Amino acid sequence: MDIIDWVREHWGIAPEIQRKILFSLVAIFVLAFLRQLLLRIIFWRIKDVKQRYKWKNGVRYISVFLSVMVISTIWIDEFHSFATFLGLISAGIALALKDPIVNLAGWLFIIIRRPFEVGDRIQIMDFAGDVIDIRAFQFTLNEIGNWVDSDQSTGRIVHVPNGKVFSEAQFNYHQGFSNIWNEICVVVTFESDWQKAKDILNKVMEKHTKHLTKSAQKKLLEASKKFMIFYNTLTPVIYTKVKGHGVALTMRYLCLPKKRRSTEHAIWEEILIEFRKHDDIDFAYPTQRIYYNKTESKQATKEGR
Template identity: 70%
Template sequence: MQMDIVEWINEHWGIAPEIQLKVFYSVLVLFILTVLRQFLQKAVFWRVTDFRQRYNWKSSIRYTFIILGIIVISIIWVEEVDSFATFFGLISAGLAVALKDPILNLAGWLFILFRRPFEVGDRIQVGDQAGDVIDIRAFQFTLNEIGNWVDSDQSTGRIIHVPNGKVFTEAQFNYHQGFSHIWNEIRVMITFESDWEKAKEILDRIVAAHAETFTQSAKKHLLEASKKFMIFYNTLSPVVYTTVKDNGVMLTMRYLCLPKKRRGTEHAIWEDVLKEFRKHADIDFAYPTQRIYFNPQEGKQKQADQ
């Protein structure tokens, strides 16, 4: 059977028999590996329903078969062990010079796989790009962009492809690692004439009600995070800070929330603040104002009184 194939190829293509066999075996290996990969992937998808596990299995299977195919085809084309080592040595030297950036990206991929600075599903920022990680491949990872012209870390709908080599040259900010919660602050400015103590009590009550669930959840994750990172907080409870500004009294609500819930919690808290402040005539929002005096003497007298 083998000789028939060789004779047919030699007759029609005029290629040396040794090369013909190697080409034939290479194509056969690729075909078999492709079929096996598809079969294994479908078997995994049939048994696994979680989308994150499906993605991890799919990536692992793909890269395993790619590496296996490279090894098998290399063995087919380079028969002797010494020649095999020499072959890979020359190839490695050439690639190091000609493919510097792709090799750096491949090294970044290995760093991401083993060091795990982030995983699929994490919300991260690398340099000026921020988004949710939706794919990690050998040469680049993909983000579903957030921020930019959209406020409060909401999705823009754009996809960002970032070279893996960026993990060696850019700082990575991970919203999910640690204890999986972030601190958020909402600033409320009221006039000096307002009853700031009453306003602070109202804000304390509102932020405590909205952040209670997140605070309890953060306490559970903090213990696990402290085993890996030097992370500790004296308190995780929401708090309202008081500061005096040029235009009035600044009351800042600081609380914990999940990274992807930041805008939702802000929206709910602000609506409650507006509803509660509307019930109290002695609480007014402050904003930049200017005073104009048409009578110079009146202006001087007011300044003297102050």
């Protein structure tokens, strides 16, 4: 007694249905085996993590597509009737699976249009992070920011439906010329030698950021072929502004998106060390004077305080 006779005897399933079930299981097993074999070959030949990820996803999508096609040919008497079959169920699927279909369309948009790729740092809605996975129905971010300062990782991952790319703006830190502008504001007192302070800040900033200018210029040239991006200058600059409690010196410079905090850390430490060497430079901060009796208040008014 073969398998088909045993199934028919115990389950009462028609022979034709039994054959289709058996052929479907065999097809799934063969395709799964071929997929695993192909992945082993790919992982053995390719060492780059990003390339491995792309190949793994490509093999997964192709295997799913082939599985659907093979099983469809098994269960539909004639392959040309497949279009008719899809036409009959398309309306019901569109109503019942509206969100998954939109997410699948979003996945196709991401794959073809490439608003972002795996490894890019992006922000969408209130979520920001590094793209670590893109699948047919959702993409995954390694979250940054939130309660953590300066765009560092929170340790959480965020799954975002692919359909959001049609309704929400996406901010990409890496497209363009792969650098971002960062600013650090240093406020010194009015009594300080603010010009000397500005010279010190300029030297510190150039020391830590000037090496990025040349590479940024090359990347900007490449980006201008795709986007209308234009900057008159990419060199670091310091802007001067008077605030209520002192002179604000704002350093503006280029940095890599994932090194914003480390760059700030290095610059601030050197600023603190350099300012300590000069008695005529002091940090400014808002202050408030409180008078405990009328005599002190009148005396301060007379003195012009």
